[in-house]
Amino acid sequence: MFSKRLLAASLEPLMLSLLADGPKYGYQIIKRARQLSNDRIRWSNSKLYPLLHRLEGNGLVEAFWQASDSGPDRKYYRLTPKGHAALAATKKEWLSMNAIFAQLWGPELAMG
Amino acid sequence: MFDLEKALASWRRQFTYTRTVSPADLDEMERHLRDQMADLMAAGETPKAAFREAVAEMGGLLDAEDEYDKVYWQKVRRQGMVLHELGAWQAMLMNYVKLAYRTLLRNKVPSVINIVGLSIALACCVVVYVFLATWHSMDSYHEHGDRLFLAQHDVEREYQVETWGRVPLPLGPAMAADFPQVERTVRVNWNSATVQHDDQAFDELITFVDVGFFDMLTFPLKYGSPDALADPNAIILSDAVATKYFGEANPVGETLVLTFGYQYREAVTVGGVTEAFPSNTGFRFGFLMRFDRQRDFGLTDLDDWATMTAGLLVQVREPGDIETITAQMERYVAVQNAADPDWPIQSFAFDNFANPSPDAHRLRSRIAEAAHPALSFFFIAVALFMLALSCFNYINIALGSAARRLKEIGMRKVIGGNKRQLVLQFMTENVLLCLLALALGIVLAEAFLIPLFNSIFILQLDLTFADNLGLWVFLVGLLIFVGVASGAYPALYVASFQPSSIFRGRQKLADNAWFTRAFLTFQFVLAFITVMLGVVLTMNSRYLIRQDWGYNPEGTLVVALQEQSQYTVLRDALAQHPDVVSLAGAVQHIGRSSARVVHQKPDGETQTVMRYRVGPNYLQTMGLRLRAGRFFDAARSSDAAEAVVVTERFAQAQGWTEAVGRSVRLDSTTYTVIGVVEDVTFFFLARPQPTVFLTESDPSFTYLALRLRDGAGDQVEAFVETTWARLFPDAVLTQFFQEAVFDQSYRQYNNVVQAFSYIAALALLIACMGLFGLASQNIARRMKEVSIRKVVGASVPHLAFLVNRGFLGLLALAAAIATALCVIGLNILMSIVRAEIPLAHMPLTPLPFVLAYVLVFATAALAIGSQVYKLVGANPADVLRSE
Numbered sequence: 002m003f004s005k006r007l008l009a010a011s012l013e014p015l016m017l018s019l020l021a022d023g024p025k026y027g028y029q030i031i032k033r034a035r036q037l038s039n040d041r042i043r044w045s046n047s048k049l050y051p052l053l054h055r056l057e058g059n060g061l062v063e064a065f066w067q068a069s070d071s072g073p074d075r076k077y078y079r080l081t082p083k084g085h086a087a088l089a090a091t092k093k094e095w096l097s098m099n100a101i102f103a104q105l106w107g108p109e110l111a112m113g
Numbered sequence: 114m115f116d117l118e119k120a121l122a123s124w125r126r127q128f129t130y131t132r133t134v135s136p137a138d139l140d141e142m143e144r145h146l147r148d149q150m151a152d153l154m155a156a157g158e159t160p161k162a163a164f165r166e167a168v169a170e171m172g173g174l175l176d177a178e179d180e181y182d183k184v185y186w187q188k189v190r191r192q193g194m195v196l197h198e199l200g201a202w203q204a205m206l207m208n209y210v211k212l213a214y215r216t217l218l219r220n221k222v223p224s225v226i227n228i229v230g231l232s233i234a235l236a237c238c239v240v241v242y243v244f245l246a247t248w249h250s251m252d253s254y255h256e257h258g259d260r261l262f263l264a265q266h267d268v269e270r271e272y273q274v275e276t277w278g279r280v281p282l283p284l285g286p287a288m289a290a291d292f293p294q295v296e297r298t299v300r301v302n303w304n305s306a307t308v309q310h311d312d313q314a315f316d317e318l319i320t321f322v323d324v325g326f327f328d329m330l331t332f333p334l335k336y337g338s339p340d341a342l343a344d345p346n347a348i349i350l351s352d353a354v355a356t357k358y359f360g361e362a363n364p365v366g367e368t369l370v371l372t373f374g375y376q377y378r379e380a381v382t383v384g385g386v387t388e389a390f391p392s393n394t395g396f397r398f399g400f401l402m403r404f405d406r407q408r409d410f411g412l413t414d415l416d417d418w419a420t421m422t423a424g425l426l427v428q429v430r431e432p433g434d435i436e437t438i439t440a441q442m443e444r445y446v447a448v449q450n451a452a453d454p455d456w457p458i459q460s461f462a463f464d465n466f467a468n469p470s471p472d473a474h475r476l477r478s479r480i481a482e483a484a485h486p487a488l489s490f491f492f493i494a495v496a497l498f499m500l501a502l503s504c505f506n507y508i509n510i511a512l513g514s515a516a517r518r519l520k521e522i523g524m525r526k527v528i529g530g531n532k533r534q535l536v537l538q539f540m541t542e543n544v545l546l547c548l549l550a551l552a553l554g555i556v557l558a559e560a561f562l563i564p565l566f567n568s569i570f571i572l573q574l575d576l577t578f579a580d581n582l583g584l585w586v587f588l589v590g591l592l593i594f595v596g597v598a599s600g601a602y603p604a605l606y607v608a609s610f611q612p613s614s615i616f617r618g619r620q621k622l623a624d625n626a627w628f629t630r631a632f633l634t635f636q637f638v639l640a641f642i643t644v645m646l647g648v649v650l651t652m653n654s655r656y657l658i659r660q661d662w663g664y665n666p667e668g669t670l671v672v673a674l675q676e677q678s679q680y681t682v683l684r685d686a687l688a689q690h691p692d693v694v695s696l697a698g699a700v701q702h703i704g705r706s707s708a709r710v711v712h713q714k715p716d717g718e719t720q721t722v723m724r725y726r727v728g729p730n731y732l733q734t735m736g737l738r739l740r741a742g743r744f745f746d747a748a749r750s751s752d753a754a755e756a757v758v759v760t761e762r763f764a765q766a767q768g769w770t771e772a773v774g775r776s777v778r779l780d781s782t783t784y785t786v787i788g789v790v791e792d793v794t795f796f797f798l799a800r801p802q803p804t805v806f807l808t809e810s811d812p813s814f815t816y817l818a819l820r821l822r823d824g825a826g827d828q829v830e831a832f833v834e835t836t837w838a839r840l841f842p843d844a845v846l847t848q849f850f851q852e853a854v855f856d857q858s859y860r861q862y863n864n865v866v867q868a869f870s871y872i873a874a875l876a877l878l879i880a881c882m883g884l885f886g887l888a889s890q891n892i893a894r895r896m897k898e899v900s901i902r903k904v905v906g907a908s909v910p911h912l913a914f915l916v917n918r919g920f921l922g923l924l925a926l927a928a929a930i931a932t933a934l935c936v937i938g939l940n941i942l943m944s945i946v947r948a949e950i951p952l953a954h955m956p957l958t959p960l961p962f963v964l965a966y967v968l969v970f971a972t973a974a975l976a977i978g979s980q981v982y983k984l985v986g987a988n989p990a991d992v993l994r995s996e
Contacts, residue, residue, distance in 0.1 A: 026144070028144075045171075046145060050142065050145075051181055051183060054138075054184045055184050071151065072147050073140070074140070074144070075148075076137075076141045076144070
């Protein structure tokens with residue numbers, strides 16, 4: 002498991018990154034995060050949706066409803082241009098942080 | 114069979130009243146649940162289990178709400194929905210207020226009890242606030258307050274350092290000349306004078322101040338100019354004095370005739386009138402004159418370092434300058450010590466005039482009244498005590514009436530009201546009730562308590578709302594405090610009930626019966642204590658007035674003389690009256706004045722004792738009781754030169770068993786003791802002092818005492834009046850009966866007693882209101898039981914006893930606790946008092962306690978009795994049918 006503070010810090014960058022390759026609905030995002038992290042990231046829904054709504058409020062994300070074959074409509078979220086810019090900025094930040102760690106822990110990092 | 118659609122609909126319903134979660138949000142969440150369930154069922158879960166797990170993962174209701182709240186408020190701020198939001202709040206609040214109003218109307222009796230009880234307590238709080246605000250802002254309104262300082266000095270007397278506010282006469286001018294930091298100094302002194310205008314004359318206190326007075330203390334003038342103070346023939350009056358002599362007219366230019374010490378007579382012109390003093394004025398005056406005018410009225414040497422003036426105000430250029438000055442005051446100490454070795458000042462110091470140190474009340478003969486912390490503490494205690502009593506009442510009654518509102522609470526919960534909303538609703542009701550109580554309290558304070566306070570105490574209070582931010586802040590704070598203190602517990606308690614247990618009839622309030630009873634007992638303990646103390650103090654004040662003072666004050670009329678020449682003329686004229694048994698002159702008169710003299714003991718030690726110079730038959734006339742030897746004898750001329758009569762205490766202090774015939778050295782003159790009299794109490798509540806009486810041969814008497822035949826007081830008083838008018842038509846007559854000597858100090862003591870009695874009455878009233886409320890609820894709750902008992906033949910007295918016996922036990926318990934506390938407290942108090950003042954209290958008897966029991970029980974019986982009456986009148990048929 003990750004520490005709470007790391008989770009909190011990575012929440013927004015992760016969310017933006019998850020939406021980078023196309024629109025997704027809430028349940029999909031949670032599922033994807035669990036897959037990627039081998040179940041180590043389990044966002045509670047009461048945290049996820051308010052975050053999405055906040056990002057929407059900030060203009061980083063926009064939402065739209067889309068019909069579905071398996072039941073009622075789903076609400077999808079996708080990045081806005083502003084969201085893409087924010088993602089680029091945060092990516093740069095994380096990469097430079099990563100570079101520092103790479104210099105410090107080079108061999109271990111390579112082992113993953 | 115599990116119905117998914119029904120389950121989802123029910124899940125959605127819990128969010129119905131949650132404004133921050135929109136229907137669209139709910140759609141989204143519902144879709145999420147469906148997706149997750151589909152996955153779970155694919156993995157082999159039953160629909161029911163899958164639903165449960167998905168919902169559980171969704172997070173608890175409140176959890177989700179909090180998160181949505183945050184986003185919602187962000188939206189509110191961002192999208193200008195503030196107005197919309199306020200509207201929603203207002204609508205909700207209006208709804209609560211409407212509900213509260215209806216509840217108040219529906220529960221008239223408990224509401225009235227709560228409002229009246231609280232309003233009494235709040236009225237007390239308001240008065241105490243006004244008192245404290247006035248008391249602790251004494252003289253703070255002068256413009257240069259931060260740069261104004263009052264001089265004081267330390268002196269060692271009889272091995273104790275005392276701090277006095279008087280200073281040597283020349284200190285002010287010397288400081289003004291020596292220190293560049295001193296902007297100005299103003300000396301203050303007093304002298305009494307007879308002031309005449311047309312045919313009215315009064316004895317008044319004239320205040321002498323240096324000319325810079327009005328530049329220093331910014332008293333605005335109503336008429337005239339402050340410059341008039343510089344005019345030696347002018348006098349400036351206070352508003353009150355101007356009204357007393359001249360009514361509402363502008364008196365500038367009018368003439369007043371002043372007579373100082375019966376010999377200096379002068380006509381002065383009114384030069385100005387001040388505005389009425391604000392109530393927080395500690396330094397007051399009636400008549401102001403130039404300081405150096407005292408030269409013409411007997412105080413000739415204003416440069417004498419051995420003579421003191423009443424006070425000295427120093428205005429410095431910067432507030433910090435005062436430390437520099439204080440450090441250099443040493444130079445004046447030497448000058449003063451050389452001039453007056455009998456009063457060796459150790460050091461001078463200064464205290465800010467507008468913002469005095471908390472010890473300012475300890476300063477002896479301070480020219481302005483200063484706040485005494487004991488009095489502040491007393492009033493704060495009273496206010497908190499009243500507030501505690503009425504808050505307890507509120508809690509008791511609110512918990513009791515919650516029983517009637519159980520179904521309402523249950524309904525609210527079932528249709529989706531959460532705990533927070535219920536608490537908010539009850540708190541709104543409570544704040545509304547407190548607001549009504551506060552309004553009523555302010556009316557009570559303005560109409561009754563403040564006039565009462567002003568009639569009892571010298572300090573005058575004034576309740577003004579304009580320009581009084583402090584008062585408003587206090588009122589709002591008080592409202593919030595009382596609202597929360599009295600409402601929080603009942604609201605939280607009631608809001609935590611479970612609807613299921615309410616509707617099954619299982620919710621009982623019995624759990625907190627001990628709590629209610631403990632509150633009521635506590636209230637009655639407090640009520641008993643105040644009533645007992647009230648009764649004890651009242652009885653004590655009656656006891657004090659009948660005290661043995663060591664002489665006989667009854668049937669003694671005293672005339673205060675103005676000139677030496679009056680004595681012989683008046684004595685001869687009054688001796689003619691058949692009802693005058695005896696009469697005598699005195700320089701110092703018991704209860705009015707005294708002098709001190711240094712007694713040199715044979716072993717070289719000295720002792721200061723009280724000394725009275727009296728006419729030969731004064732001691733007989735005043736009814737002093739002889740213990741040994743004889744009184745002065747007018748026929749023996751040697752008495753004046755060498756005889757002294759001493760009190761028992763004086764004899765004891767010397768260790769004499771036989772005093773008559775011993776020698777006493779007083780101020781270097783030797784006298785022989787010719788008689789010993791019983792100890793005399795000269796001043797109210799004062800311990801008898803070792804005292805000597807000397808007699809005068811050449812009378813310079815200022816008092817003439819007459820002993821009258823029983824019941825002849827009025828005739829002789831009238832006779833003195835006509836005789837005086839015939840002999841001295843220009844002079845003002847001052848005569849009084851000796852019993853009046855203690856009147857003023859006795860009145861002050863009595864005022865405290867009176868204040869205490871009012872507090873006791875209010876405490877009893879509030880406690881009985883609480884009892885009334887509980888008794889009415891108790892009877893309402895047991896109406897059914899009582900009716901059945903009635904039907905099967907129980908008598909009314911038996912029923913009344915049955916229903917109220919709980920209260921009876923509780924009152925008895927309160928009485929027992931209060932009695933124990935009172936007896937212990939009074940014994941401690943008395944042991945302290947006895948060491949200080951031997952006369953201050955009567956022996957403790959059961960009588961005041963019995964009186965207190967009767968009073969409290971009778972009032973309580975009245976409160977309960979009104980409810981018993983309801984019980985008597987009820988028809989069992991009606992009661993049982995309606996249930």
